[in-house]
Amino acid sequence: MGVKVITLSEQESYWSAIREASAVLEDGGVVVFPTETVYGIGARADRPRAMTKLRQAKGREGAKPFTVHIARRRDAERYVPVMNRLARRFARKGWPGPLTMILAVPDPRSAAVAAEYDDDTLAAIYNENAIGLRCPDDAIARDLLAEAKGPVVAASANLAGHSPPRTINEALKGLSEFVDVALDGGAAVYSRASTIVRVGENDFEVVREGVIDERMLKEFATVNLLFVCSGNTCRSPIATGLARRIVAERLDCDPERLEDRDVRIASAGVFAAAGLPAAENAKEVLARRGIDISRHRSQPLTVELVNRADYVFVMTPVHRAEVAALVPSAADRIIVLGDDEEIADPIGKDLEAYERSAQTIERVLERRLTEIEL
Numbered sequence: 001m002g003v004k005v006i007t008l009s010e011q012e013s014y015w016s017a018i019r020e021a022s023a024v025l026e027d028g029g030v031v032v033f034p035t036e037t038v039y040g041i042g043a044r045a046d047r048p049r050a051m052t053k054l055r056q057a058k059g060r061e062g063a064k065p066f067t068v069h070i071a072r073r074r075d076a077e078r079y080v081p082v083m084n085r086l087a088r089r090f091a092r093k094g095w096p097g098p099l100t101m102i103l104a105v106p107d108p109r110s111a112a113v114a115a116e117y118d119d120d121t122l123a124a125i126y127n128e129n130a131i132g133l134r135c136p137d138d139a140i141a142r143d144l145l146a147e148a149k150g151p152v153v154a155a156s157a158n159l160a161g162h163s164p165p166r167t168i169n170e171a172l173k174g175l176s177e178f179v180d181v182a183l184d185g186g187a188a189v190y191s192r193a194s195t196i197v198r199v200g201e202n203d204f205e206v207v208r209e210g211v212i213d214e215r216m217l218k219e220f221a222t223v224n225l226l227f228v229c230s231g232n233t234c235r236s237p238i239a240t241g242l243a244r245r246i247v248a249e250r251l252d253c254d255p256e257r258l259e260d261r262d263v264r265i266a267s268a269g270v271f272a273a274a275g276l277p278a279a280e281n282a283k284e285v286l287a288r289r290g291i292d293i294s295r296h297r298s299q300p301l302t303v304e305l306v307n308r309a310d311y312v313f314v315m316t317p318v319h320r321a322e323v324a325a326l327v328p329s330a331a332d333r334i335i336v337l338g339d340d341e342e343i344a345d346p347i348g349k350d351l352e353a354y355e356r357s358a359q360t361i362e363r364v365l366e367r368r369l370t371e372i373e374l
Contacts, residue, residue, distance in 0.1 A: 003032075003172060003179040008140060009186075018140070021181050022147040029180035030054055032157045032171050033144055035136040036189045037098045037211060038164035039171035041179065042069060042154030045124040046117050054153070057178035059160040065127035066153035067100055070135050071146035078112045079131055079151075080105055086221060087199045088373055089262075093220040093310075096137035098194040098211035104130050113151065125151055134194060140185045156193060166191035219308070222262040223374050226309035227337075228319050232269030232298035234347050234354070235315050237278040239337065239361050240267040241291040246369050263374065266309075268301040270322040275299075279347065281354040289358075306330050311372055315343040338364045 006017045021031050028047040033040055041057060043050035045068070055061055070076060073095045076083060080103050083091070087103055094101075108114055108126040117125075125131060134154075136142060145152055156164040157171035165171040168184040195210035197217060204221060206214060225243060229236040243265050248255040251263070258265065276298040277283075286293050299305075306312060306327040312334045314320045324331045337343060343360055346353040 003176045003182055005168060005172075005182045005184055007184040015143075017183060018143050018147050021144055021183055022149075024181045025050070025148045025152065026150070030057065030178055031144070032168070032175070032179050032182035033141055033154075034138055034168075034183060034185035034188060035098075035141045035194075036138045037136070037192060037194045038166060038188050038190075039157040039168065040069070040136075040141070040154040041157035041171070041175060042152050044148065045151040045153045046121040047150075048120060051124055051153075053178050054155075057175050058155050065132060066124070066155050067132035067134050068125055069141070069145055069152050069154050070133060071142045073135055075135070076133055079125065079133060081107075081110045081112070084199070084201050085374065086202060086204065086262075089223060090197070090199060090204075090217075090220050091135075092373060094212065095135035096142065097135070098137065098190060098192075099220075100132055100134040100194045100196040100208075102130055102132050102196065102198040102207065104200075117151070121151070124153060132196070136194075138185070138189075140183055144183070164191075164193050222264060224309045224311075225263070225265045226305055226312045227265075227267040228270060228301060228312060228314045228323060229267070230269050230271050230315075230319070230345060231276075231347065232267055232272035232300075233276050233279045234282050234345060235343055235357060235361065236267035236269065237293050237296045238282050238286060238354075238358050239313065239315075239365065240265055240296075241286045241293045242289075242358070242362050242365050243369065245289075245291060246365055247374065250369070250374065266305065267296075268299050268305050270301050270319055272298045272300045279354070281346065281349075281351050282358075284351060285354045285358040301326065303327055309333065311335060313337045313368065315345075335368065337361065337368060 008017055024031055025044045028049040030043050030053050043054040073091055106129055108122055158165050159174045166188045190211045193210045195212040196208040198205045198207050227236040227239040244255040251261050253261055278293050278296040283293055314336055320334050320336055323334050346357045
C-alpha cells in the first residue's frame, strides 16, 4: 500500500487528519509533516518498528540520534530535569521557532519521561547523556505533536545528502516506501533547516547554521531590561541604577560586569530629549546608596529599544499606553513597575521627594526582579 497524503486545506477535515496521523504514530507508523522550516519525517520513540523504519529512511543504522519534537515550550521539562539559565533564555525567545537545542542531561533516568518508558525508548531519546529538542512554529506540527501522546522524534524528510524538502512532493521523493501518512500543509515558510545550537552552562556552540544566524543567537542569549519614564532624567535612571545593583547581587557579579553575564539594562523616556544628564537630586539619592549614575544621558524611547527589550518596566499606566501605542506587539512585555501603586514624578521637587520615589522604586524592584527570568 502506498503512502496516504492528506491535504490540510479544508478546515472541516483538519482535526480528523491530525487524529489520523496521531493514530498512525501510535500504531508504530511513520509520518511526514510540515514545519516552518522544512518538512519532517517522524515516529514515536517508544515504537521499535517505527524507529527501525525511520532509521532506514534516513540511513541511520547506528546510534546517531534524532531530535525530540515538542508541542509546547513547557514540554521540555519532561525531558530535561534542570534547564540552565542560558537554555531557558534560548527557549523563551526561540521557541516556538526554527531552533534546535542540544542540552546535556547527565542522568536521563532523573527525567520525568524516564518513569514512563523502557531503556530502548530512552536510548532513542537521549544520546551520550544529551538530548536534541525542537519546538516548531507551525500549527500543524504543534497540533500533531500535542495529539501524539508519546515522544516523537524526527528529522528532515530527505535522503542523506539531499536538500531538505520545502514541499510534500520533495519530502516523499525517495522516502515514500517508509512513510505511512503524509500531511500536506503547503510550502514551508523558510525552506531552510533549523539552527542547531549546543547550549552549555554559560556559552553556546553553533552546530549547524540555519534560519537563525549567530547575531540573533547572541540576542537570544542576552536579557534586556528597559526602564521607561517621561523625561528619562529622574525615575528611570534611578530604577536603572538600582536594578543594576539588584541583578548583580542575584548573579553574584560586579554591576559593571553585567554585560559579561549577558544582561543589559537601559532606560528611556516617552517624552525625553536626547543627551540630558540625570537630575542632581536623582544622582544624590543613589549616591547615598553607593550607586553612581553621573554618566547617564537621556534618550527618547524608540521602536528599536522596545523591540530589543525582553521586559519593559514603566512607571505609570500612561507610560504603558505610550509604549504599547509605539510597538503594539510588545504589549505582553510591558510591566507597570508598581502595579496600582503610582510612582510619582519628582521632577522639580526637593530631595525628599526624590528619596520617596527612590524608596518606592527600590521596594517594588526587589519584588519585580525576582519574578522575571534572568
